[in-house]
Amino acid sequence: MPSSSFRGTSQPGGGQAGSAPLLGGTPEPTIFELSSPGRSAWSFRTTGIPETPMTDLVPADHLRPEPPALAEVSERDLVAHVTRLTHRQFSVDLGAYPLGSCTMKYNPKVCDAVASLPGLTAVHPSAPPSLTQGWLAVLVELEAALCAITGMAAATLQPAAGAAGELTGLLLMRAWHRSRGENRHKVIIPDSAHGTNPASVSLGGYQVVTVPSDSRGCVDMRALRTVLDGDVAGIMLTNPNTLGLFEEDIAEIAAAVHEVGGLLYYDGANLNAILGVVRPGDMGFDVVHLNLHKTFATPHGGGGPGAGPVAVSERLVPFLPGPRPVRLDGNGGLVGELSYGWAVPEHSIGRMHSWHGNALVLARALTYILLHGSDGLRQVAEVAVLNANWIRHRLSGTYEVPFDRPCMHEVVLSVRDLRREHGVRAMDVAKAVLDTGFHAPTVSFPLIVDEALMIEPTETESPQTLAALVTALEGIAAQARSDPDALHAAPRTTPVGRVDEARAARHLVPTFDAR
Numbered sequence: 053m054p055s056s057s058f059r060g061t062s063q064p065g066g067g068q069a070g071s072a073p074l075l076g077g078t079p080e081p082t083i084f085e086l087s088s089p090g091r092s093a094w095s096f097r098t099t100g101i102p103e104t105p106m107t108d109l110v111p112a113d114h115l116r117p118e119p120p121a122l123a124e125v126s127e128r129d130l131v132a133h134v135t136r137l138t139h140r141q142f143s144v145d146l147g148a149y150p151l152g153s154c155t156m157k158y159n160p161k162v163c164d165a166v167a168s169l170p171g172l173t174a175v176h177p178s179a180p181p182s183l184t185q186g187w188l189a190v191l192v193e194l195e196a197a198l199c200a201i202t203g204m205a206a207a208t209l210q211p212a213a214g215a216a217g218e219l220t221g222l223l224l225m226r227a228w229h230r231s232r233g234e235n236r237h238k239v240i241i242p243d244s245a246h247g248t249n250p251a252s253v254s255l256g257g258y259q260v261v262t263v264p265s266d267s268r269g270c271v272d273m274r275a276l277r278t279v280l281d282g283d284v285a286g287i288m289l290t291n292p293n294t295l296g297l298f299e300e301d302i303a304e305i306a307a308a309v310h311e312v313g314g315l316l317y318y319d320g321a322n323l324n325a326i327l328g329v330v331r332p333g334d335m336g337f338d339v340v341h342l343n344l345h346k347t348f349a350t351p352h353g354g355g356g357p358g359a360g361p362v363a364v365s366e367r368l369v370p371f372l373p374g375p376r377p378v379r380l381d382g383n384g385g386l387v388g389e390l391s392y393g394w395a396v397p398e399h400s401i402g403r404m405h406s407w408h409g410n411a412l413v414l415a416r417a418l419t420y421i422l423l424h425g426s427d428g429l430r431q432v433a434e435v436a437v438l439n440a441n442w443i444r445h446r447l448s449g450t451y452e453v454p455f456d457r458p459c460m461h462e463v464v465l466s467v468r469d470l471r472r473e474h475g476v477r478a479m480d481v482a483k484a485v486l487d488t489g490f491h492a493p494t495v496s497f498p499l500i501v502d503e504a505l506m507i508e509p510t511e512t513e514s515p516q517t518l519a520a521l522v523t524a525l526e527g528i529a530a531q532a533r534s535d536p537d538a539l540h541a542a543p544r545t546t547p548v549g550r551v552d553e554a555r556a557a558r559h560l561v562p563t564f565d566a567r
């Protein structure tokens with residue numbers, strides 16, 4: 053039966069900023085509570101064709117002894133149940149989603165429309181190049197666009213996400229060092245990097261060497277120099293780092309790492325901060341991964357598909373995953389008259405994804421890039437950075453800003469004063485934000501800031517929306533001082549109230565009985 057954390061919402065409203073809470077309503081029963089023996093979601097007319105027993109169709113040892121314990125509901129009840137649940141979702145299409153580090157921005161619908169074209173969706177990935185010239189053109193064009201945006205020589209479109217791109221980049225680094233007869237063991241990661249970086253380094257078989265940040269929130273150059281030696285395969289820099297700050301000494305870092313023979317990896321998951329303004333290739337980086345599902349128009353969250361292409365400098369091109377979509381030069385091409393085909397790089401590290409990656413995500417990204425053009429992409433970055441700085445400026449009298457200098461696409465605040473004086477934590481503030489009709493900011497990340505609130509307004513929100521978000525956060529700060537207990541009880545307007553996080557972390561099995 054349903055877990056006790058399902059709570060009714062007897063009191064709608066309670067918003068701080070006057071915007072209507074979006075998630076309220078009466079408790080929705082589980083599909084098993086709606087179940088009634090014998091009901092089913094379809095019934096066909098009798099055709100007179102004799103029924104074939106299942107055992108004639110499927111070998112007996114492949115059949116389960118008993119039917120699965122599924123809910124039995126009518127189609128009408130099923131559709132109503134699912135529709136009611138969809139009305140409880142918060143999404144980027146419904147309102148602002150300032151979840152820092154994640155870039156939950158609105159994605160133009162035209163990108164979905166293009167990615168839904170039958171010419172793109174109804175193609176089997178093993179169809180020969182003679183039947184897929186259009187698709188190949190899309191992939192080749194996208195690679196060229198991403199190289200122009202990052203200032204790199206070539207890119208693989210295979211990795212399915214940012215972290216998969218990181219692993220790809222590390223395998224490329226390893227292959228390059230090996231080709232020079234070297235077997236290096238260490239990869240340097242600043243403590244302000246994204247959490248996937250150290251995880252990918254371990255998965256790639258390297259040791260993580262952490263360097264601290266200094267009082268500016270940037271890599272501590274003195275500490276970096278002490279760990280640089282001939283065993284360093286490279287450094288992974290998240291830029292802007294997870295404090296939302298642009299690393300100031302990139303040129304110096306690049307020179308120092310190259311000097312010991314290491315490679316430079318740019319975590320470009322949050323490219324919306326620098327699009328069209330600066331390019332990792334021009335800063336001396338050897339590998340860059342991009343999150344198309346953050347910057348380039350694929351909605352994400354909830355486990356949907358992503359894409360984490362990896363762009364590389366000239367010297368790493370021979371190692372890229374294959375097969376790669378390529379433009380044929382006509383003389384000696386695979387098939388004389390075709391413009392595009394597939395090719396495996398000479399020293400390829402192999403495949404990083406079945407087929408050609410999450411292809412429709414790639415089609416969305418190319419649409420987004422062509423839609424904006426280079427001036428439009430630059431504007432994306434400028435507005436993302438402007439919006440974050442506007443929020444920083446407006447809230448700096450209300451919340452502590454640990455690194456109070458111009459930020460990039462996101463800003464990190466701290467609630468440690470409110471915690472010390474009123475026992476209110478970042479989590480309380482985040483839960484209270486839910487009652488104001490916004491999604492919550494990121495909490496407790498980056499790890500190097502106590503009681504962090506990380507806000508990424510993104511470039512797609514209007515000044516009015518940003519102002520309403522600021523008003524909501526100001527109201528919550530005032531309430532933290534006047535009535536902290538009310539914040540401990542938030543959220544009050546969502547279908548599920550405050551959950552027991554310790555219990556949730558320890559008991560991963562749902563508490564209802566599916567039978």
Ligand SMILES: *Cc1c(COP(=O)(O)O)cnc(C)c1O
Binds near residue numbers: 213216249290343
């Ligand atoms: C989101 C993010 C990642 C990880 O990307 P996934 O697609 O979730 O694997 C890596 N680095 C940074 C800076 C990110 O923001």
